[in-house]
Amino acid sequence: MNETIAAIATPFGSGGIGVIRISGSDAFDIASKIFSRSKTSPVGFKNFNSHRVYHGYIFNPTNSDILDEILLIPMKAPASYTAEDIIEIQAHSGTMVLKTILDQVLSLGARLSEPGEFTKRAFLNQRIDLTQAEAVADIINAKSMNALKFASSQNLGALKTQIQALREKLIGFLSVLEANIDFPEDVLAFEASAADIQMIDGILEQCKDFIKQHDDASFLKEGIRITICGPPNVGKSSLMNRLLGKDRSIVTAIPGTTRDPIEEGLNIDGIPFVIADTAGIHQTDDLVEIIGIEKAKDHIIASDLVLFLKEPGSKFLDAEFEKVIPLGKKTIFVINKLDIEDKPLPKLSEKYKDIPLIKISALLNKGITELKQKIVSVTLSQIDMGTSSVIPNLRHKKALEQTVKSLMAVKKGLKTHQEEELLAMDIKNSIDSLGTITGETASLDILDTIFTNFCIGK
C-alpha cells in the first residue's frame, strides 16, 4: 500500500472535463514536477494548500511543451477519499490529452491503479466500510435509471431471504446424510429417493433463474448489444450516425468504406445500448473486405439484437438472411432509402412474418424515432422486469454458478448411489456457496472479489 497510484477517474469519451487522480505519498511531489501556475514560469510549484483550487498548466517536463490548461486540487492526508495525499487534475477531455498527462504522471513514479484500488485504499484506511464500498461499485456500474432502481437494497434483502430458504432445504438434507454417517446403528440406511432428486432439481432451477435475472439485468449495466448489418452501401453507417445523432461512422458513396465494426454507446429511454456498424456483407475476393465481413459475422453472433438493412429494388433472399443471422437471434428488418420512390420494396417470405419491419430514410431523417421505439420494445420483451425480480450482482452470480456445479454433482451422485461422505461434501459445498450470498459463510477472498469489479479510477 505504499506505492503512489494514478488513473483517469472519468469514463472515456464523454463529458467536457476529464479527471486524473493521483493518490499516495508521492502525489504532491509528482504534481509539482509537471504543474506551473503560468504559461511562462517553470514547473516546480511546491506550496500546495489542501483543498484549494489552483489554475495552471500541465507541462511535459522533458521538453516544456504545454499539455493542457487545467485546474488542480490538492488534498492532504487524511482529508481525502483514500485518506492519503491526493492530487486531482481537472483537464479537458479528449482521450489523447488525458492519456498524455497520465503518462507523464506514471513516468514520474506513480503506478497505474488496479480496478477499484482507490476505493480499496479508502476501505483499508477505514474511510468507508464494506457495505459502502459495495454500494459505490453498484452506483458506478448503474448506467441507467433502471439499473439504479435494481441496485437498491430492498431487492438485495429479498434475494437473501429467498436464498436462505434454499439453504435450509439443503441443510435439512445434509443432516439426514450426516445422521446416517455418524449414527449408523440408530438411523435407517440412506436410500436416495425420487423426492430427494426432485428437491435438488427444484433448487437447481431456482439458482438458474437467479443467474438469468443477473444476466438480464446486466444488460442494463453494460448495454444491450445491437449490430447493424446488411449488404454494402445500403446505408448502415448513415443509420448509425442518425441513431447516435452525430457523425461517428465514415460515410462515403464508395461501397466497402466501413471495414472494422465501429461501436458506440447509445441511450434510448434510459436503457443503455452498444451499437455496432459493420462492413457490408457480400461475396468478394478483397482480403481486407473478407476480414471485415468475418468480423461482422462474429459481431452478429455476439449481439443481442440485429438490425438487418435492405434498400428498395433489392430482393430479399431467405438464404442471404439465414447465412448471416443465426437462428433465433432477435432481429428487426429495416428498409432504408425510403426516399427512393420508384423501386419496389423487398419482401420477407411468409416464414419471417413475425420479424418486425420498419421503413426509414436515414438521409431524410424519417422513421428513426419509430425505429428507436421498436428497438426498446423488442428489448424489453426479452427481459422480465417484473417487480418481483431480485437482481444478484456479479459476486452473487459466481456463487450461484458454484452452487449449480455442486448440485449437479449431487444429482449425479444420487443417481449412481455414490458414497454418503462424498455426497455430503458436494451438498456442503452448495450450502457454503449460497452462504456467501446470505453472509453466513465468511469467505475471506470476498474483499478481493468485490474490488476487482470496480472499474479503474474509482
Added chain:
Amino acid sequence: MSYNFKPYDVIVIGAGHAGCEAALASARMGCATLLLTIDMDKIAAMPCSPSIGGMAKGQMVKEIDALGGQMAKASDASAIQYKTLNTRKGPAVHSTRTQNDKNAYSRYMKHILETTDNLDLKQAMVQEIVLDQNTVKGVIDNTGFEYGTTAVVVATGTFLKGMVHIGASKFEAGRAGEFSSICLAQNFADMGFKMGRMKTGTPPRLHEDTIDFSRFIVHSSDAFPKPFSFSTTFVDPVEKPSFMGHTNTHTHKIVRDNLKYSALYGGHIKGRSARYCPSFEDKIVKFPERESHHVILQYEGLDSKEIYASGLGNSLPLDIQYKVVRSVKGLEKADIMRPAYAIEYDYVNPLELTPALETKKIKGLFLAGQINGTSGYEEAGAQGIWAGINAACRIQKRPAFILDRSQGYIGVMIDDLVTKGTNEPYRMFTSRAEYRLMLREDNADLRLSEIGHDLGLVSDTTVKLCRQIQEETRQEIQRIKTFTVKPTDAVNAFLESRNTSLINNGVKLEQLLKRDTLDYPSLKELFPPPEPILQRTEQQVEIEIKYEGYVQRQLNEIKKYQDLERRKIPEDFDYGSTHGLSSELKEKLSLILPKSLGQASRIDGMTPAAISVLMVSICAMKNKQRDLTSPNSNLI
C-alpha cells in the same frame, strides 16, 4: 508438609483416560512425572460403556496411537469383540469399535504406568494447586502433603464436586462408590475460573444368569478382527457377543407415570446433559410417538457376571428401575447388580484455555478430559496426550504442540473447544471435521507418526514403515497413471466377469481402478506392480485413486484454510479500541484471544464484516509499525 525429594517436572492429577495418556507422554518425553490418583484400583476405569472407539472416536484412538499413546494398545490387550462400522460406506467413515473387559483394560494400564521410566504412580487426593504469583509451583493432597512441580495437568473427569443422583437421593461421589473431589473444585473457583455444571449418566448392570438371552438378537464380532493399534500385528481375542432387544409401550408407560420421581425430571439436576446421549426418560419425553427403543446388552468382562444394559440409562429410584427393566422382553427376571444413576459435576469453560490446553490465567496449568466439558473416553485420551506433550514442551522450552483441523480429529476437537467453547458435553462426530476425507483411520499413522517421532514418542521402526508406505504409494500411483492396459481378449473377459464395460482402445490402468466394480486386489492379478508392495500401500493407492477428485478439492480447501491460520493476530492486539466491532464481539475476542484470522473466523457470532474489520486493522497496525521502524523489517 513435604519430604525432601526433587520437585517433579509434571504432576498429573487423575489416572483416568486423559491422565494416563498425559502422564505417559510426559514421562516418555523425558520429564520427571508424577501421576496422582484417588484410588489406585481404578486406573483407566470405564465408568459407562464397556467399549472403546466408534464413529469418529475410532479415528481419535488411531491418532492417539499414531502419536505414541496407549489407548489402542490397551484396547487390543483387553478386547472381547471387534467391529468396523460403516463398512458399506467409503473409507473416510470406517470406524473401529471394540467391546472390552474393563478389568483387563485397567490392569493393563496400571502395569504400563508402573513400568514406565520417569513416571511415579501414587495414591492421593489433591486438594489444592500451589501457585507462585500466577505460575504453578506444586500440589497439596488432603493429608497436607506437598509435591513440588513446574507443570500440572488436571484430568479429574467427573470428580469435581461430583454428585450422584438416583431418584430423590443424592450423594457426593466422583463415580458411584468413589470419593468426590470438593476442595479442588473450590480451589478452581478461587483461582478465578469460570465453572459450569454438566450432567451425564449410566445404565444399570444386570446379572448375566437372570437374563433370558433367547429373546435377544445376537451381534457377533467381525469375522476378521482388525487390531486397533498400528503396532499390534495380530489379535485373536476370546470373543463375547452383544445382544439387542427392545423396550415396549409398557416400559414407556412406567417411565411416564413415574417421571416426577426421576432425578432429572424431578428438577434435582441443574447440569446440562448431552443431546446425543439421552437418558431413557429423555427418549420417552422427546420422542413420545416411538413404540420401542433399543436395548443392547454387553459383557463387562470375561470373568464377570455383570451385563451392561445400554439404552436404559436413567435416574429413577431403584424400585422404579426394577419395574422398567423387568418390563423388557427377556429381562422379566433380571437382577440389578448396580443401579443406573445420573451424575453432575463441575467443568471449566474451555475458552479459558490456549490451543495447548494451558489455562490463560495460570502458567503451567493444563486441563484435559471431561473437566473441559467433553464426554467420552476417547475424547479424554486425546486431550490427555495433547496436554501431556504440551506440558513437556513447556518444560523443555520447545514450541507448543498443536495440530490443526486438517491434521487430525484431535486438532478439530481442541480447536472447537478453545475457539467455540461448549455448554453441553462435547462429543466428536465425523461431521465436525471439514477435512473428513483426509482424516481416516487407515492413514492416521501416515499423518502423525513423524510428528510423534520428533517428540520422542514414536520409534524409528514405525516411522520407517510409514515412510516406506508413503514412498511405495507415490510410486505405485505413478505406475497406475502411466500404465496402458491393452484391449486383449483376456482383459475384456476379466472386465466382463466384473460386470463392467469392455475396452476397445488402450486405457490407463488408473481409469479401470476408478470404476465402481473394480478394485486394486482384482487388478493386481492381471497387472501386478514390478516389485511386491505392502498391503497397506495397496489400500492407500486404491483410496487415493478412487477418491481422487474429492481428495484434490480437500487439498485445495486445506491450503486456503492453512493460509488463514498463518495470518497471525499480534498478541498485543487491542480489540477494545478496534473501530467497527460490536461490543459482544470485542468481549468474545478479548476472552478467546485467537491466534490467527482463521481461528477468529470460527468464533461464534463472527461475521464476514467483522473479519474484514480485523484484517484491515491488523494491516493498518502493521503499516504503522513498519513506518515507525522502517529499517528494521524483521520487527514485523
